[in-house]
Amino acid sequence: MAKSRNHEQWTSPPPFPQDEYVDSRIYSDQEIFEEEQEKIFKKAWIPVCHESELPEPYDFRTTTIAKEPVILTRAKDGKVRAFLNVCPHRGNMLERAPSGSFLDGSPSGNPRHITCMFHAWQFDMKGRCVYISRQEEGYQDRLKKQQMGLRELKCEVYFGGFVWVTLNDQIDMTVEEWSAGSLEVLKPSLDEEPLEVFHYHKAIIPCNYKLWHDTNCEFYHDFLHYHNRITGFNDAYFARKNTGFDNGHINVGSFEVQYDNYEGSHSREEISFPHLPPNHWYMIDMFPGVNFNLRGSSLRCDIMTPIGPNEVMIEFRGLGLKSDDAVTRRSRVDHHNSIWGPFGRNLHEDLLAVTGQGSAMNAHAERRQILHGRHENETIHDENGMRHFYEEWGRWMDRLPSNPDKPFVEPAAASSAAAG
Amino acid sequence: MSSADAVRDSIYRSCMYKDEMKWEKWLDLCDEDFQYSITAYSPEIRNDMIYLSGNREEMLGMMKMLPKHNTDHSPLKRHCSVYVVEFEADGSTATAVSSIVVYQTQLDGINSHVDAGESKVFLVGRYFDKFRVTDGVAKFIEREVKLDTRKLDKGSHYPI
Ligand code: FES
Ligand SMILES: [Fe+2]
Numbered sequence: 001m002a003k004s005r006n007h008e009q010w011t012s013p014p015p016f017p018q019d020e021y022v023d024s025r026i027y028s029d030q031e032i033f034e035e036e037q038e039k040i041f042k043k044a045w046i047p048v049c050h051e052s053e054l055p056e057p058y059d060f061r062t063t064t065i066a067k068e069p070v071i072l073t074r075a076k077d078g079k080v081r082a083f084l085n086v087c088p089h090r091g092n093m094l095e096r097a098p099s100g101s102f103l104d105g106s107p108s109g110n111p112r113h114i115t116c117m118f119h120a121w122q123f124d125m126k127g128r129c130v131y132i133s134r135q136e137e138g139y140q141d142r143l144k145k146q147q148m149g150l151r152e153l154k155c156e157v158y159f160g161g162f163v164w165v166t167l168n169d170q171i172d173m174t175v176e177e178w179s180a181g182s183l184e185v186l187k188p189s190l191d192e193e194p195l196e197v198f199h200y201h202k203a204i205i206p207c208n209y210k211l212w213h214d215t216n217c218e219f220y221h222d223f224l225h226y227h228n229r230i231t232g233f234n235d236a237y238f239a240r241k242n243t244g245f246d247n248g249h250i251n252v253g254s255f256e257v258q259y260d261n262y263e264g265s266h267s268r269e270e271i272s273f274p275h276l277p278p279n280h281w282y283m284i285d286m287f288p289g290v291n292f293n294l295r296g297s298s299l300r301c302d303i304m305t306p307i308g309p310n311e312v313m314i315e316f317r318g319l320g321l322k323s324d325d326a327v328t329r330r331s332r333v334d335h336h337n338s339i340w341g342p343f344g345r346n347l348h349e350d351l352l353a354v355t356g357q358g359s360a361m362n363a364h365a366e367r368r369q370i371l372h373g374r375h376e377n378e379t380i381h382d383e384n385g386m387r388h389f390y391e392e393w394g395r396w397m398d399r400l401p402s403n404p405d406k407p408f409v410e411p412a413a414a415s416s417a418a419a420g
Numbered sequence: 421m422s423s424a425d426a427v428r429d430s431i432y433r434s435c436m437y438k439d440e441m442k443w444e445k446w447l448d449l450c451d452e453d454f455q456y457s458i459t460a461y462s463p464e465i466r467n468d469m470i471y472l473s474g475n476r477e478e479m480l481g482m483m484k485m486l487p488k489h490n491t492d493h494s495p496l497k498r499h500c501s502v503y504v505v506e507f508e509a510d511g512s513t514a515t516a517v518s519s520i521v522v523y524q525t526q527l528d529g530i531n532s533h534v535d536a537g538e539s540k541v542f543l544v545g546r547y548f549d550k551f552r553v554t555d556g557v558a559k560f561i562e563r564e565v566k567l568d569t570r571k572l573d574k575g576s577h578y579p580i
Contacts, residue, residue: 053465098464196424199469200462203573206530226488264481299527317465333470343458343472349490351574352529359531 011366013402016373019387019411022401024361024368027208029121032397032404033309040288040396041066042167045178047290047303049073049160050317051080052196058112058125062095064305065167070153072094072163073102073114075125082155082165088148094123114150127152130282157185159292160190160319162301164271176220182249182284186294192274195299198333199318201342201382205351207302207358209289209312210393215350216283216291216302217242217250217385220374224353226343230261240380248392250289250385254280268296268335272329273321287392298336310358316347369402403418424505427514427551433482434560435498438579443483446579450476450560451552453538458476458580460545460567471567479579491577493531496522496542498580510519514558520565522580543569543580547577 014021026032054074061072062085071094085094102112102125109115110235113122113130122131127150129260139277156164158175204367205212215221219240222228236255242253250309255278259265269278273294278281284292289304289312299319302304307313322328339346361368372390376382390401394408421429423426430449437446448515457473474482502518524542526535550562 017488047443077566113479120473127532191424198464198467199471200467201469202461202571203575204571205573224490226485263485337471339475341471342572343577343579344575345485345489345577347575348575350491352490352492355530356576 011369014027014369014371014373015292016371017411018400018402018409019391020373020383021369021371021406022364024370025363026393026399026401026404027211027357027370028309028361028365029362029404030309030363032399033306036288036306039064040393041306043066043396044168044170044288045156045164045166045171045175047159047164047301048082048160049163050195050197050319050367051157051163052194052319052322053099054080056101057171058116059099060102060114061094061099062097062164063163063165063169068167069093072155072165073113073125073127080155080163081126081165082153083150084153087118087121088150089116089118089119089121090127092116094150121148121160121419123150126260136181157243159187161196163195170199178247179286180246180249182245182247182251183292184291185251185282186274186284189273190299194322195319196322196324197317198329199316199336199341202313203342203351204307204311204313204317205355205358205368206310207312207354208361209306209311210389211286211354211357212302212312212314213289213291213303213389214386215354216293217252217285217389218381218383219252220381220383221353224345224349227262227265227339231265236257240382241382242378242385244381244384244388248389250285250388251284252285252380252385254282257281259296265338269296271297271331273297273299285389287389290399293340294406295339296335298332300336300340309363310361385393421556422515423507423511423556423558426553427495427505427516427549428502429559430551430560430568431500431502431516431518431547431549434563436501438452439495441495441578443480443579446560447476447480449493450563452476454479454560455562456579457563458565458567460570462570464570481519481549486577489495489577492574494524494527494529496576496578496580497539498522509578512553514547514551514553516547516564518549520547520580524576527571543567543574544579545569 049061054061057076059074064071070381071085072082074080105111106115108120115122120133124130129145129148153417154166164175241253259267281295291302293300301317303315320332372383372386376384378384394401398408400406454476458471460469499521500518505516507514522542523539525539545567548564551558552561
């Protein structure tokens with residue numbers, strides 16, 4: 001007979017192997033959070049924006065990765081470069097605006113230069129220091145401009161024009177290698193012609209970033225969304241496959257969404273992305289906190305910036321084709337935002353659910369075991385996507401997700417040890 | 421009541437009906453060809469954006485679907501000041517600009533034991549409205565809610 005549980009029963013492991021559940025402390029512990037910043041976010045490739053956000057020479061865009069301020073510039077050669085947004089003199093943040101152009105001079109500097117407003121040092125779009133105020137008077141010949149360049153970061157524009165940056169000089173792979181094949185499913189659709197960002201908004205949510213990533217990785221939660229149940233939940237929907245790739249990335253396979261089943265909603269067929277069958281819907285979730293989501297006519301991209309163990313900033317972008325005429329663009333915007341905008345049908349529901357998870361966990365709470373143990377032949381309601389992510393997380397952190405005080409053990413080794 | 425007063429009256433009534441979630445009564449203040457949108461300018465992507473849009477029928481349809489959706493039931497209250505009302509030469513079409521601040525009082529959005537009852541600013545913006553004034557009654561033909569706020573956290577299913 002089903003019954004409720006006492007402390008001992010509640011905290012004892014579920015009837016699953018150790019890789020099919022995680023301990024809620026990985027979502028709430030301060031030490032684990034700090035360690036993730038060092039071991040994961042400072043080491044991986046992170047997409048930070050789209051190249052259409054800095055389209056012209058001398059345009060810039062600012063962001064942060066693992067709390068390091070980062071600035072992207074586009075030089076006259078058209079190339080996008082990334083630097084720490086930090087002045088080499090006394091560590092001021094160089095540029096404070098989210099985006100703009102250096103074509104016009106700032107109050108204390110010249111046109112076409114990045115000027116630190118504090119003591120007016122200036123830099124060019126390639127990060128070279130080109131001006132030190134009263135240089136000879138103060139530094140004589142002891143300090144040269146050549147020694148005071150900005151800290152450049154590895155940067156690539158890849159996959160439909162997304163700008164990827166890593167704080168890790170030692171990284172031994174390109175973004176393509178890092179993606180390990182996970183982007184291939186959408187490359188033809190995104191690389192056929194230039195894209196453009198038409199939507200941006202952000203949310204700061206009191207939950208761990210991994211909980212948002214989990215929600216993007218598992219579709220069992222379509223029970224949360226009336227829209228997805230009514231437009232999905234047929235044989236084709238339940239046949240969609242979740243596929244794991246190296247480095248912790250996953251794909252969620254497609255099917256034809258029945259948009260007409262939701263009152264007031266319409267087919268996206270007429271303005272499908274290139275090479276995408278009508279009304280199809282693919283999703284790519286990349287380690288550690290990135291999501292590309294293509295629904296027929298519009299592409300969504302979520303970028304997660306962890307702020308604390310129980311706080312994440314999620315930046316939401318919507319993209320269409322740069323060649324869109326006004327009517328087409330308007331439809332893409334409408335398709336995107338009626339579901340995924342801040343007033344859309346689904347996004348609000350997703351955000352409520354993870355807020356609920358964040359509220360119900362805290363660092364000192366009685367242990368919660370978060371179950372990832374569904375097996376459905378790796379189809380849409382299987383939880384293999386999340387299991388794949390946590391296997392990778394365990395490796396990078398050298399912690400066992402189901403018991404983070406213990407070092408990581410490969411699932412295969414753990415099950416053979418259990419069998420032995 | 422002057423025609424300008426009729427415009428102000430419609431704006432304030434629209435706030436009241438939306439505060440009370442009487443969506444049909446709100447839309448009764450709107451003419452058949454009414455268009456609604458929530459917009460914002462993003463300094464991040466340096467673009468104008470449309471966060472939500474719909475005509476009268478579409479807005480009504482969206483509201484009717486709400487009971488099927490999971491939603492944050494924390495009520496929104498609109499504080500509005502009408503700044504200017506201007507009439508076209510024909511005297512029957514008017515535009516108005518108002519300031520709008522929306523407060524959200526937590527109910528079930530986060531952790532109700534701690535947060536329920538707390539009011540916070542949810543968003544800040546302006547209403548840009550257009551009216552058709554006939555026989556002293558001002559009916560909305562357009563409402564653009566232009567937001568300054570772009571960090572919308574959980575967001576909302578409710579029109580502003
Ligand atoms: S801190 Fe930048 S010029 Fe001094
Ligand atoms: Fe969802």
